[in-house]
Amino acid sequence: MKIVLATGNKGKIKEFKHMLPHDEVIAYSDVIDEFEIVEDGCTFQENALIKAKAINNKLLNILDIPYIIISDDSGITVPLLNNEPGIYSARYAGVNASDKDNLNKLIDRLKENKLSKTNAYYTACIAIIYKNEEYTVHGWMHGDIIDHELGEGGFGYDPIFMPSGYNQTLGQMDPEIKKEISHRGKALSLAKKVMDILI
DSSP: OEEEESOOOHHHHHHHHHHOTTSEEEEGGGTSOOOOOOOOOSSHHHHHHHHHHHHHHHHTTTOOSOEEEEEEEEEEEEGGGTTEEGGGGGGTTOTTOOHHHHHHHHHHHHHHTTOSEEEEEEEEEEEEEETTEEEEEEEEEEEEEESSOOOSOSSTTGGGEEETTOSSOTTTSOHHHHHHHSHHHHHHHHHHHHHHHHO
């Protein structure tokens, strides 16, 4: 089964391929040209479905083999910062912000509020479309964020997030451990169960 990822984010693509080693995983941009998708939902679930449906609509008359669309919307939430950045995690520092821009803005916000370490959590919603049927699953990872970077692994906010029970950030962590405990890994394990039933 061909799995088409509704993302152009290289970090996410790499992570999904790592988590689905026995499947043929491709980015939608391997099949069609990249295009802008307006993520104007109010929740991770709504945005994940917006992306999956947009890609599915483009592929309906292009791919003539069975395929599954997988889209995820994910982000980090910091309760003491009014739940920022939440669903705006990917564009926290602006529409065309890089991962580094977003990371630096969150570090600045922590320092503005004199928070060297505080509770935070990641949310991932994975949307699945197969034969025009839609499904969603969620995964969470709780821990703390710190006001400085540690480690160069992962992507996004990983260098400042320490999962509960660990004394390393995701940026320092072995990818295999991160795969087991991450919000996306948890959501993907549920998504796999849905896909096993579908196919």
